Amino acid sequence: MEKKIVSELNPNVSVDCVIFGFDLEKLNVLVIDRGEIAVESSSRLALPGNLIYNNENLDQAAYRVLEELTGLTNIYLEQIGAFGDPNRICKEADKVWLQSIRAEPEARVITVAYFSLVKMEDYMPHASSFAKNAEWVPANDITDLAFDHFDILQGAKFNLKQKIKIQPIGFNLLPEKFTLSQLHKLYESILDKPLDKRNFRRKIQKLDILTNLNEKQAGVPHKPSELYKFNEAKYQDIIQNGYNNFGF
Amino acid sequence: MEKKIVSELNPNVSVDCVIFGFDLEKLNVLVIDRGEIAVESSSRLALPGNLIYNNENLDQAAYRVLEELTGLTNIYLEQIGAFGDPNRICKEADKVWLQSIRAEPEARVITVAYFSLVKMEDYMPHASSFAKNAEWVPANDITDLAFDHFDILQGAKFNLKQKIKIQPIGFNLLPEKFTLSQLHKLYESILDKPLDKRNFRRKIQKLDILTNLNEKQAGVPHKPSELYKFNEAKYQDIIQNGYNNFGF
DNA sequence: ATTTGAAAGTGTAAAAATGACACACAGACT
């Protein structure tokens, strides 16, 4: 005898997404603007996130919520972890805001955080649902977010720093064709420290994940850079089989 | 106007703990025995875990549940992540068992998994609550567990393999005094591959986290080994400040 | 007393990886 579970929102579990994009200069994070907020001094910005449905798994929920709030689809998401302080909804402005969007605004909510890396050019987010707006903000400019979203962001940044030591990164962040300098700058942005240009180039080249397109940048007021693309097969191979010595 | 939240179990969120111990030979995992189970062929074993209370955070819940089920206290737990497939309670035996211990046995539950490394000698678990027994089982002998606990175990093992590349490991797993061979075997157990003895010793020595006690094993039928202890200050220092080149 | 079994402990040489470092080049713009 099966009991039918109707598909309804679970008032106790949400997902939140930290979407990183790279504008060839610095790391950005996708946030939603909640519009006018009760407490003037509070941040209007939040990570895209919402409650899960009882019939979907966590990953599905993250994809759905991200699409609902920003229109972004087809994004590879990776779980960071769960955040469940009973006090994570402690700011007055957040409580008031929840009243306007939740059936059970007082419920204890634990949230499961995800992060992703995307090509900004491919994803021009648009607002929808309760997001008055969805926008890219430089990761390092963010000092405050709704709920515990700032903590989640810090967790995501840390996660990314760890990940870059173990795996190649960039395939999902850079445009199809890119220069070594852009990749270099990406690594510096993530690691938040300068890397020697020549040593970086040597190390990356040795990984053998890049294909030189024998094309040059055009229209730049300096020596044009050579363009590269990723060799997807080798890139995936390294991700699969791990890599020990990414000693950045 | 504060609404008082009474402290009650949250029917939708649980925690599960993967506790690793090392018996100087191999890795073991702490599991509870649920006793006779409805379906003969199903595993009686499960990870220690249970629902959280609404007024406790996830970490606290994990500590509490672990103590309630095994008597273990004072254990450092680290989060692995959330597991939330809507179908994770799909085995018939598990459904029946939940009837006997839960107020809302049909509820959708997402679980947050934790793992820990402990000295087996210090923690002789004892059964309590709904655990008929709590026992150490060799990690590699486990082929089946309740719910999705086998998946969680695999996740924990993977997590540990990653961690060992970034941090020193052993302080929490080995007895106060130990030999280099024991540490060596620990690393081999976790990484699940042989490591060259001399290279391993050199690498560990260079980390400078060990203090030679100038004591020897006694009563062994072969050349007695020198005993070491960890230099806790340096050990913690490396954990704090990270370490790039743990290329095992 | 001698032998045996079992794990402990030790060094080197070749190859690979790392880190530090400076200058010529190509194109755009004036």
Place this chain on the structure above:
DNA sequence: AGTCTGTGTGTCATTTTTACACTTTCAAAT
């Protein structure tokens, strides 16, 4: 023609890695 700006390149000294084999010390058995 000259200037500005970011691109691209090589070497050397040092450190790290890898592969590899024999002697030592004790307990137990003979």
